[in-house]
Amino acid sequence: MNQSIEQIEETIKESSLWEKITDFLNLHYDFSKDISISIRDVIVIITVIFITTLLLKLVLKIITRNLPAENKGKFNVVYGYFRWLIYLVILLITLNSLGVNVTAVFAASAALMIGIGLALQTLFQDIISGVFILIDQTVHVGDIIELEGKVGRVEEIKLRTTRATTIDNKVLIIPNHLYLTTSLYNWTQNGTSTRESVSVGVAYGSDVQLVKKLLLEAAKKQKDVLKFPEPTVLFTNFGDSSLDFKVAFTINDSFNARIPQSEIRFEIDRLFRKHNITIPFPQRDVHIFNPKE
Missing domain, CATH: 3.30.70.100 (Alpha-Beta Plaits)
Incomplete structure (x- = not known):
C-alpha cells in the first residue's frame, strides 16, 4: 500500500515537472501584433539551422572536392554569400510552418529580391557563370580560347570576369556570362598542339x-x-x-x-x-x- 502511494506521488511529481517544462516551452514572446514566437519555436529554428549548416557543408565538400586550391578559395567566397540567403529562406519557411504570420516579411523580401535582381541581373549572371566555370573546369589558366572572334590566352579567372591576353599583348576582359550565351572555342583543352x-x-x-x-x-x-x-x-x-x-x-x-x-x-x-x-x-x-x- 505504501509502495503504491509512493508511486502515485512520484507520478504526480513527474507530471508536475512535465507541465512546468511544457509551460516553459509554450512561453511566447510577442515582437508585434502579428509575430509571436515561443521557446519551443526557437528550439525548432535552432535545430533546423543546425541541420541546414551540416547539409551545406556536405554539399560544399562534394562540389569542391575536385577543384584546385586557388579555385576553392574563390568558390568559398560565393558560398559565403549564398549561405546567408539560404539561411534566410529556411528561417522564413520554418517560421511559416510553425504558424508564425510572416506574410508581410515574405512580401517585403520578395519585393526586395525583385528590385535587387533587376538592378544586378548582369552581375548575378557573371557570378553564377564564374561558379559554373570553376566547377566544370572547362577553362583553365593558360588555355587559349576564342570567343566572339577574339583569341586570347587565359591569365586569370575571377568570379565575375576572365582576364586574357591577346596575340598583340592586349588585355581582354571577358564577362563570365558570355560563356553561357556564346559558343566558346578552347584551342588547347585537348593539348597544346x-x-x-x-x-x-x-x-x-x-x-x-x-x-x-x-x-x-x-x-x-x-x-x-x-x-x-x-x-x-x-x-x-x-x-x-x-x-x-x-x-x-x-x-x-x-x-x-x-x-x-x-x-x-x-x-x-x-x-x-x-x-x-x-x-x-x-x-x-x-x-x-x-x-x-
Whole structure:
C-alpha cells in the first residue's frame, strides 16, 4: 500500500515537472501584433539551422572536392554569400510552418529580391557563370580560347570576369556570362598542339603534283612545324581564277601560329618563283556584243 502511494506521488511529481517544462516551452514572446514566437519555436529554428549548416557543408565538400586550391578559395567566397540567403529562406519557411504570420516579411523580401535582381541581373549572371566555370573546369589558366572572334590566352579567372591576353599583348576582359550565351572555342583543352593551315591558289594549267611537293617542302622546312603528324596538302577547290590548295601542319604553340604561317608563306613564294608556279589574281573576261555587226 505504501509502495503504491509512493508511486502515485512520484507520478504526480513527474507530471508536475512535465507541465512546468511544457509551460516553459509554450512561453511566447510577442515582437508585434502579428509575430509571436515561443521557446519551443526557437528550439525548432535552432535545430533546423543546425541541420541546414551540416547539409551545406556536405554539399560544399562534394562540389569542391575536385577543384584546385586557388579555385576553392574563390568558390568559398560565393558560398559565403549564398549561405546567408539560404539561411534566410529556411528561417522564413520554418517560421511559416510553425504558424508564425510572416506574410508581410515574405512580401517585403520578395519585393526586395525583385528590385535587387533587376538592378544586378548582369552581375548575378557573371557570378553564377564564374561558379559554373570553376566547377566544370572547362577553362583553365593558360588555355587559349576564342570567343566572339577574339583569341586570347587565359591569365586569370575571377568570379565575375576572365582576364586574357591577346596575340598583340592586349588585355581582354571577358564577362563570365558570355560563356553561357556564346559558343566558346578552347584551342588547347585537348593539348597544346593544334592543326593549322595556309591556303594558296595557283594558275590553271599548273602541275598540281609539283605544287603539292613544294607546299610540303615549305611546311617541313619551318622549325616550329612538328614532324608528326606530318604536314598534308589538300586540293580544296577549282576556284574562279585559280586552283585552290591548303597545306595543313601541326604546331605546339597555336597562340603564335601566325609566325610559322608567315614563314611558310615566304617559303611558298620563294619556291613558286623558283619553279615558275604562278599565283594568279582575280580575272574576268569581258565580251562585247555589237548587234549592228
